[in-house]
Amino acid sequence: MSSIARIQTFAFAGIEAVPVEVQVQIAPGLPAFLIVGLPDKAVGESKERVRAALTAIGLSLPPKRVLVNMAPADLAKEGSHFDLPIALAVLAAMDVLPRDELHDFAALGELGLDGALAPVAGVLPAAMAASARELGLVCPAQQGPEAAWAGRIQVLAPPDLPALINHFRGIQTLAQPVPPRLDDAPWAGPCLSQVRGQESAKRALEIAAAGGHNLLMSRC
Structure with a gap:
């Protein structure tokens, strides 16, 4: 009998997080580890x-034959952040992790060869x-x-795979991680609340500031 496990993650279109379901099937057959669903090279190397x-x-x-499908299959998947959801779905399919609990979480993170988790881009929009x-x-x-900035959401932030297992x-x-405290001193400079319209641009600025990300501004 085949064994199927699922966990949610996200692909990114600009600053928008697009839901992706990672599905893993372990079935009898020649030993193989296959990843399908329009993966790029980084995902294929996962x-x-x-x-x-x-x-x-x-x-x-x-x-056995381990098949990883990332749905929807017609959406391009890019980046190393798919490592963690693939690993968790594989562990659930092997019955190392409880499948029911994984249904309540989305995951993203890059795996090191020793099982450590490395930071990836897009954590705040994913949260x-x-x-x-x-x-x-x-x-x-x-x-x-950074993920805790999303508000009332359960965040699991392990340093490595064994801690999560x-x-x-x-x-x-x-x-539960605690969002970093901001300086209580009043800000005397301009405020985004004074900008009318430009909702996408303002959201990009807020995400970059909250996550400490780089931002390239170009005047057209």
Whole structure:
């Protein structure tokens, strides 16, 4: 019998987070690890990072056909942030993680070969999109406070894959990240509230400021 697991994540179109479902099927057949759903090179390489990370924590893929599908299949998937949702869906398909709990979360993060989680772009818009869909968010530890800016959303920000596995299995509990405090001193300069219109541009500025991202401004 095949084994299927699912978890939510996001692709990005500019600053917009587009929902993507990662589906994993483990079925009898020649050993293989396949990723489909218009993955770019970084996503295609995820299978090697996932395989190495599992080996580093003492797990190995079953000698079966592991198929990863990212739906919708006609949407291009770009970036290394798909590493974590792929790994979690694979672990759920292997019955290492409880599938029911993964249904309540979206995830994004880049995996190191040792199972550590590295920061990725787009955590704040992903957290906002997850909150709108009444989902929690799993992201790298360094970006937990950024994700917490999304408001009333459960954020799991583990430093590595073992810490996240232990949380889902009830061995340890990850604390809810706290958004960083802003300076209480009043700001004497211009304010975005004084700008009329330009909603997309203002949102881009707010996301860049909250996440400490770089921003290129070009005068047309």
